[in-house]
Amino acid sequence: MDASGRLPAAGGDAEASDTLAYGTASRGDVAELIAFWLIAGENDARPVDTLDAIARLIERDPDAVIVARRDGRIVGTVVAGYDGWRAHLYRLAVHPDARRAGIARELMRLAEERFRAFGVTRADAMVLEGNELGQSLWTSLGYAPQAEWRRWVRPL
Secondary structure, eight states: OOTTSOOOBTTSSOEEETTEEEEEOOGGGHHHHHHHHHHHSOOTTOOOOOHHHHHHHHHHOTTSEEEEEETTEEEEEEEEEEOSSOEEEEEEEEOGGGTTSSHHHHHHHHHHHHHHHTTOOOEEEOOOTTOHHHHHHHHHTTOOOOTTOOOOOOOO
């Protein structure tokens, strides 16, 4: 992270850990992100992401999509969204061949660092009910489900 609290674009001088580089996604990464999520993400019961939607996210908040790269290819992601009021986490995913190497933990460290720079004191994560692997990871990161809340949605 630089003095402004921003991560570099992942293609540039990203923070490195072994052969991994961490940074933010750019508009040029949108197609790779969607392809990566089809391989690494839990996609049941999830609306389909589109190129335009992800491009709009990156245009609106260039630091929201944090990626891990190995040899230039995306191997991990987290969307760390901040709307000026609350912090939300989406799409924490690691390529199946790169799991159990601390990538998700480092992505989350960077996401939480981003939130703390805004003065945020709490973040929430979207985790599918049937995603046992994901639930185990979130628990290990110190997150807990809130049974008293239900998510209400309506397609627009």
